[in-house]
Amino acid sequence: MSEVRKIAVIPGDGIGPEVADAAVRVLDAVAEKHGLPVDFVWFDLGAEKYLREGVTMPQPVFEALRDEYAAILLGAMGDPRVPDNKHAEDILLGLRMRLDLYVNERPVQLFHPRLTPLKDKTAAHLDFVILRENTEDLYVGIGGNFKRDTPDEVAINEMIATRKGVERIVRYAFELSRTRRRRVCMSDKSNVLRASHGLWRRVFQQVATEYPDVAAEHLYADVCAMEMVKRPERFDVIVTSNMLGDILSDLGAELVGGLGLAASANMHPGRVSLFEPVHGSAPTIAGKDQANPMAMILTGARMFAYLGFVEAAAGVERAVREAVAREVCTPDLGGSHGTKAVGAFVGELVSGDA
Numbered sequence: 001m002s003e004v005r006k007i008a009v010i011p012g013d014g015i016g017p018e019v020a021d022a023a024v025r026v027l028d029a030v031a032e033k034h035g036l037p038v039d040f041v042w043f044d045l046g047a048e049k050y051l052r053e054g055v056t057m058p059q060p061v062f063e064a065l066r067d068e069y070a071a072i073l074l075g076a077m078g079d080p081r082v083p084d085n086k087h088a089e090d091i092l093l094g095l096r097m098r099l100d101l102y103v104n105e106r107p108v109q110l111f112h113p114r115l116t117p118l119k120d121k122t123a124a125h126l127d128f129v130i131l132r133e134n135t136e137d138l139y140v141g142i143g144g145n146f147k148r149d150t151p152d153e154v155a156i157n158e159m160i161a162t163r164k165g166v167e168r169i170v171r172y173a174f175e176l177s178r179t180r181r182r183r184v185c186m187s188d189k190s191n192v193l194r195a196s197h198g199l200w201r202r203v204f205q206q207v208a209t210e211y212p213d214v215a216a217e218h219l220y221a222d223v224c225a226m227e228m229v230k231r232p233e234r235f236d237v238i239v240t241s242n243m244l245g246d247i248l249s250d251l252g253a254e255l256v257g258g259l260g261l262a263a264s265a266n267m268h269p270g271r272v273s274l275f276e277p278v279h280g281s282a283p284t285i286a287g288k289d290q291a292n293p294m295a296m297i298l299t300g301a302r303m304f305a306y307l308g309f310v311e312a313a314a315g316v317e318r319a320v321r322e323a324v325a326r327e328v329c330t331p332d333l334g335g336s337h338g339t340k341a342v343g344a345f346v347g348e349l350v351s352g353d354a
């Protein structure tokens with residue numbers, strides 16, 4: 001039998017534990033069906049532990065995750081009792097940065113025509129991937145406040161772009177497009193951010209010459225947002241910077257049914273990577289059995305594909321599509337089912353029992 005792949009599950013805060021529980025049940029079902037050698041290990045990390053013990057991400061835990069695990073599956077981080085989100089910064093941003101997970105992949109895929117707010121658009125029009133650079137830009141935490149809380153206050157956040165950082169995500173985009181429809185759109189604000197996004201522009205043009213079989217285009221981010229709504233069918237792979245990707249991918253999620261269906265992967269190909277839905281901890285619906293577990297389930301499917309369990313991953317995605325088509329959904333998708341019931345139904349579909 002092949003080596004057991006250990007998967008760390010960090011359920012986190014708010015709806016995180018509910019959607020993580022539903023997703024792992026589905027993944028267990030598909031693992032059993034396909035005889036996959038996986039072992040889920042649960043980690044108690046998040047706001048509760050931080051408030052109780054003052055601990056966010058202990059160094060030995062970080063080292064174990066880095067050295068012993070094949071992947072990390074994370075529910076959500078964020079708790080109103082921790083207003084500065086210190087724990088989330090250490091755990092989520094910490095893992096992204098310290099594991100150097102430079103690819104944030106967020107698919108935009110329409111599972112059913114009733115889910116899009118766009119008129120006359122179908123699954124054929126809405127099928128693209130947003131790649132967000134995940135380790136640089138305004139998210140590196142360089143900056144500060146001078147003369148804080150005075151009328152003379154100055155606030156600065158530095159935007160970082162490195163040639164190495166831009167080149168590797170742009171290259172990833174071209175490689176990914178070769179497995180799809182061979183079109184890459186790079187989106188930036190190089191008309192204003194001449195230094196950092198000017199570098200993006202130059203690197204993109206240079207890397208594009210190595211991929212003559214791929215159509216490369218450039219759009220300013222404001223135009224890209226408009227085009228995503230007007231002509232989403234023009235897109236196959238969009239690659240962009242950290243903050244622009246953060247915003248464009250939420251727009252993308254809303255075009256295909258909202259955050260309850262939006263999966264995401266934080267990857268460094270070949271290394272332990274982190275899989276989490278796009279949504280946050282949704283504190284207002286936490287503990288009410290109302291959260292849509294599909295984003296987390298699809299995120300788990302993406303993780304299985306990353307681990308090489310491609311057939312099992314496709315089976316999970318098919319099951320989610322089927323549940324959506326049969327309207328076994330939570331209220332955010334117009335259904336009347338709870339988190340547990342939707343998770344159980346997808347699990348039954350995966351096992352072939354529904």
Ligand SMILES: NC(=O)c1ccc[n+]([C@@H]2O[C@H](COP(=O)([O-])OP(=O)(O)OC[C@H]3O[C@@H](n4cnc5c(N)ncnc54)[C@H](O)[C@@H]3O)[C@@H](O)[C@H]2O)c1
Nearest residue numbers: 076077078079259260278279280281282283285291292332
């Ligand atoms: N990656 C992450 O862990 C992450 C991402 C975004 C926000 N956050 C954190 O989450 C907390 C709440 O942030 P927010 O309200 O801006 O974003 P959110 O994603 O938690 O919620 C936004 C809206 O979407 C709804 N929603 C989200 N996920 C849903 C699901 N699975 N099913 C049904 N409805 C869902 C919520 O009820 C809310 O109306 C904050 O502390 C924030 O910092 C964490």
